[in-house]
Amino acid sequence: MRRYLPVLCALLLLSLLALSAAVLCGSTGCLRPSASADKVALLLSLRVPRALTAFAVGGALALSGALMQVLLRNPLADPYVLGLSGGSAAGALLAMLAALRLGWPVQAVTAPGALLGAGLAMLLLFGLVRSSLRHLAVSPLLSSQRLLLTGVMLAAGFGAVISLALSIAPDAQLRGMVFWLIGDLDDARLLPLAALVLLLALLWSWRHAPSLNLLARGDAFAQLLGVPVRGLRVMLLCVAAACTACAVAMAGTIGFVGLVVPHGLRLLLGNDQRLLLPACVLAGGAMLALADLLARTVVAPVQLPVGVVTALVGVPLFLWLLARSRP
């Protein structure tokens, strides 16, 4: 384990640098020592929660993506693949529509709606795959297929609900709803909850990283070597779902971080979960904080949706990593 400490320290340093950059810079330029105390206090009160929100959301998405890739034994899995994000997004949009109809403030209902939707999606998923979670498949490739197919179907269903909600939404609200869907880091009210969930999830996954290393190589394989696979899989799904739900409730469905960060780190650092999982939290958080900084500053005062930035920067970066790794 000791050989991993330098890498983790470097990533921690990188995260701190990314966070400070995100706090010190913004649409009005970077803070100078000469700025008045009032101005500094004002900007910090706006930027610190936002930078931390970005960090927590990015870390949660990357961790959840890495866990899903282990659970589904598929390097292409991401936090959204099992329909959890679809559920939360559908919940959030329906809550927005209901709030408009009832005259409630839209901002207040989005996050609860998203959490409710994620919970519902989770219950549906568990209800549908209960029997296959109990079964231990000997072939590692077959075992996750049922779960994956169920999740993909749920995601498709929620996708239809999302389209429906968008198509019946009043024109004035449509823009806000679409921006929420792409990802929006304005709202920091859920930050304490998300930080707590992320911390617990990280502690859990780090503690079980040796078991997850075996689980990634097959259910039967892990069980034979002493891992209580059935319980571990259920917990793994719950932890990943909690991370995803928090991230989506806070910031909408920001794409890409959950897929590209774990996968990119896997190409760079190898596939040892003991290193990969904490590294994902740090790198995912740093990446989203920097992406948000770009989104705020590139064409200031216009703010780009951060999801667009993550994809625009992430796609070429990832393709480069892929090309550079040994075929």
Place this chain on the structure above:
Amino acid sequence: MPSPPVLLQARQLTVRAGSRALLQGLDWRVQAGEFWCVLGRNGIGKSTLLHSVAGLHPFEGEVLLQGQALSAFSPLQLALQRGLVLQHQQDAFSLPVLDAVMAGRFAHGDGWGGPGANLSLAREALEQVGLAHLGTQDVLRLSGGERQRVALATLLVQSPQLYLLDEPTSHQDIAAQLQVMQLLQGLAQQGKAVVASCHDINVARRFASHILLLDGTDARAGSVDTVMQPAFLAAAFGCRFDQLASQHGVVFVAR
């Protein structure tokens, strides 16, 4: 001299695949120091039997490890009692071979890797299966036979009492087959028990001490000489066998 401990005992064991009964009412005892080969036609239940006694597949009847019911063990305790090499090795993620082998130490509490002392165990195991030169390679780049021997090395570092192997020689070239069988024979001689399913009856006859011959829902268990009779083999495999004498004993030729 006291008789060696019974490591595995099956009582009235019935194993099904879906609704199809593969084995019915099998009574079987494996003692320390014995090397069993499980023979039988394709689909007769060799793998399912191994999965059942390893705790992966549901069964009816009783399976006892060291006199205790299988269900009384936690997965971790079970991993110290028995290990199984699956028939097919599939990995989705790349991993250095040495790390792959170290997975076998999980039940011994080496999940966090300690101060590197145990890596020597993995190197030793790789050497025993003839793959010492591949330690730093990626498992995804190995051939089928090499992967199978990596799995065997994993089982060696797991170091259980009962070694279960599902067709350990199936992807091996002829020299590697001999090496693997000699290794398994050596394990049995050290006081472990080995149960391997196998398709080559001559290799089985030469290295195993005992044979479990599956024939429909019926089974014949015993020492090599009592079970490997042309008549029994003919009934189990549905073809006739000639016996030829060789310097390693009798060789069976199917016709």
